Amino acid sequence: MAQIIWRNVxxxxxxxxxxxxxxxxxxxxxxxxxxxxSESYYKDAVYVLGFAKMMSGEVPFFISKNSFLPGVNGFxxxxxxxxxxxxxxxxEAPSGIWLNDLGSGASHFxxxxxxxxxxSDIFVAITATTSSKRSIDFIHEExxxxxxxxxxxxxxxxxxxxxxxxxxAKTYFTSGNLDASVNSIAVTENGNHILLAGSTRGAGDxxxxxxxxxxxxxxxxxxxxxxxxxxxxxxGAGDSVHAKFYTTRIKSNLYRDDKVEAMCYxxxxxxxxxxxxxxxxxxxxxxxxxxxNWEPGTQRAFAQLYDVDSFSSIGGNQVGDVDSTAGVEGLGxxxxxxxxxxxxxxxxxxxxxxxxxxxxxxQSQLGTSIFVSLVSFxxxxxxxxxxFQFEKNSSDIVFPTIxxxxxxxxxxxxxxxxxxxxxSENIYRKNSGVEDAFLMKFNIRDLSFSAPLSGNLQGxxxxxxxxxxxxxxxxxxxxxxxxxxSVGVTIIRKFVSKQKHAIFVHELQLDExxxxxxxxxxxxxx
Amino acid sequence: xxxxxxxWGVQLGSSFTDAAVAVSYDEVTGNTFIVGSTFSTTTxxxxxxxxxxxxxxxxxxxxIERCFIAVVNKDGKTVWRNVFGSNHMAKCxxx
Numbered sequence: 001m002a003q004i005i006w007r008n009v010x011x012x013x014x015x016x017x018x019x020x021x022x023x024x025x026x027x028x029x030x031x032x033x034x035x036x037x038s039e040s041y042y043k044d045a046v047y048v049l050g051f052a053k054m055m056s057g058e059v060p061f062f063i064s065k066n067s068f069l070p071g072v073n074g075f076x077x078x079x080x081x082x083x084x085x086x087x088x089x090x091x092e093a094p095s096g097i098w099l100n101d102l103g104s105g106a107s108h109f110x111x112x113x114x115x116x117x118x119x120s121d122i123f124v125a126i127t128a129t130t131s132s133k134r135s136i137d138f139i140h141e142e143x144x145x146x147x148x149x150x151x152x153x154x155x156x157x158x159x160x161x162x163x164x165x166x167x168x169a170k171t172y173f174t175s176g177n178l179d180a181s182v183n184s185i186a187v188t189e190n191g192n193h194i195l196l197a198g199s200t201r202g203a204g205d206x207x208x209x210x211x212x213x214x215x216x217x218x219x220x221x222x223x224x225x226x227x228x229x230x231x232x233x234x235x236g237a238g239d240s241v242h243a244k245f246y247t248t249r250i251k252s253n254l255y256r257d258d259k260v261e262a263m264c265y266x267x268x269x270x271x272x273x274x275x276x277x278x279x280x281x282x283x284x285x286x287x288x289x290x291x292x293n294w295e296p297g298t299q300r301a302f303a304q305l306y307d308v309d310s311f312s313s314i315g316g317n318q319v320g321d322v323d324s325t326a327g328v329e330g331l332g333x334x335x336x337x338x339x340x341x342x343x344x345x346x347x348x349x350x351x352x353x354x355x356x357x358x359x360x361x362x363q364s365q366l367g368t369s370i371f372v373s374l375v376s377f378x379x380x381x382x383x384x385x386x387x388f389q390f391e392k393n394s395s396d397i398v399f400p401t402i403x404x405x406x407x408x409x410x411x412x413x414x415x416x417x418x419x420x421x422x423x424s425e426n427i428y429r430k431n432s433g434v435e436d437a438f439l440m441k442f443n444i445r446d447l448s449f450s451a452p453l454s455g456n457l458q459g460x461x462x463x464x465x466x467x468x469x470x471x472x473x474x475x476x477x478x479x480x481x482x483x484x485x486s487v488g489v490t491i492i493r494k495f496v497s498k499q500k501h502a503i504f505v506h507e508l509q510l511d512e513x514x515x516x517x518x519x520x521x522x523x524x525x526x
Numbered sequence: 527x528x529x530x531x532x533x534w535g536v537q538l539g540s541s542f543t544d545a546a547v548a549v550s551y552d553e554v555t556g557n558t559f560i561v562g563s564t565f566s567t568t569t570x571x572x573x574x575x576x577x578x579x580x581x582x583x584x585x586x587x588x589x590i591e592r593c594f595i596a597v598v599n600k601d602g603k604t605v606w607r608n609v610f611g612s613n614h615m616a617k618c619x620x621x
Contacts, residue, residue: 025618026593026618027618028547028548028561028562028563028593028618029547029548030548031548031549031550031559031560031561031595032550033550033551033552033557033559035552035553035554044554046550046559046595048561048593048595050593077610079595089555089557089597091595091606091608094610405547405548407547407548407549408546408547408548408549409549410549410550410551410558411551412551412553412556412558413551413553413556416532416533418549418551418558419549420546420547420548420549420560420562421545421546421547422543422544422545422546422562423537426537427535427537428535428536428537429536429537429538429539431541432537432539433539433540433541433542433543433544434541434542434543435539435543435544435545436537436538436539436544437537437538437539437544437545437546437560437562437564437594437596438535438536438537438538438546439535439536439538439546439549439558439560439598440533440534440535440536441532441533441534441535441602442533443532443533448533449533449535450533450534450535450602452535
């Protein structure tokens, strides 16, 4: 049994009460448990990423109240882990670091972080904006002129794991002062590169290398040097002005928004290769051929796979509502080597809006639900989709819901998927609250998950393989209808004939004085 | 906790609004860490059990939203959970 040596640590322990009221809003974004190779005190620790928003007044915080700036402040909190001699673990009192260093002019929204497996250093991707603070007068007054000229930016930080000091910080702005958000960051296995994925309408070298702004939201994927935070370019390509940067724009149709939510990195055993990376998000456009005859304008999950070395696109797929009416949100992924050893397979995970169905086999939902789809690059198709859903119940006043977030997914040592989120139903606990937290383990081999204690959580299975999804033309429907009708008529005629024959024999036997309890099938003529 | 075969599920929360927003699997121990928000009138960790605790609500208290961190072991059992956050009109979400 684990021991708890701290509990209920209030944030305001070092807070000196003033006359001003305050309202502090925390938002957690991600958690990573990390076991380092060093002998440091912080070798084993759990890291939590989030931000705090002060609405007014003074600010309490246990990290270091002196470094808290007006606006939105990102933070990393660390919970050291210890293991007793019997192997049980205990968690120790947390410490942390504020991520702000742009001055008081910006609000910082860290949305993703990763920890290097070699150095244990922490890499954080921060979306910085000054727009949100304009509604707060005293913050607006403190904004610097530089911030106002460049109101939107992306900040990358490398933080030393032992001291939580910033090793380097890089800020990038889009040309045209358009917004950019960075939703996912990953460190390559060798620790040499950082992969950053996000979305923007703006242009610039790190935002896919485009020279002009977009009319719609595009995704981008860029590779940085982990030692410097600088964007990387091809060796031998000359000066940086003419070099080919390792960056790509992720976009569907024109005028369609493509929002990147998550990224999954798959290292390779090849010596001089950095592996592949899968970018997942939501788009109301279409990537590639529209094999499902989807209508444009409805949000669907998308996944695009890239080679980390060449930054070339390898392929991708989309998951959407068969009726093209309700939205499907791509939030997470897993990626693993395919069966042939060369290709890759991956899972797309996310949320379904009310009414969305991934196939005709699924019910239309009154509330939200979540899904897992397996995509095979070997077969270039979606092999199956699992839609976790609740049965329709017209008496429900509040529609049953289950939903996840963009860091709600992870895999265990066997590749099974761990899914967390919130639900309004009693799936694994009696008498749930208005909404409860849940964690479920999904077996990727037999597609099973634990049955709920009560309620009606369903796991609608549907094959969405393009080769299995039979799309019928009008004449095919007519021919198949005729065939089905012919087969049906034949079966009915045989059945009626057989019953008539049996009744006829039965009546003959009754006429001969047999017991009328004689089963009819005993009187059948062979 | 509910289990069958090698799959399991857990549900945590108070009678108000709770949500887990992020998850991380520990490859060394087989434990799973989740973080999120919990909304209650007390910091007593007993309310944060898998079983409903009757009458835990204190009508004299305003519910407070806090962050939580919890650990679920490889068998799907919640081995510990803890609450962190301010006791002063604070809230915690993942949204």
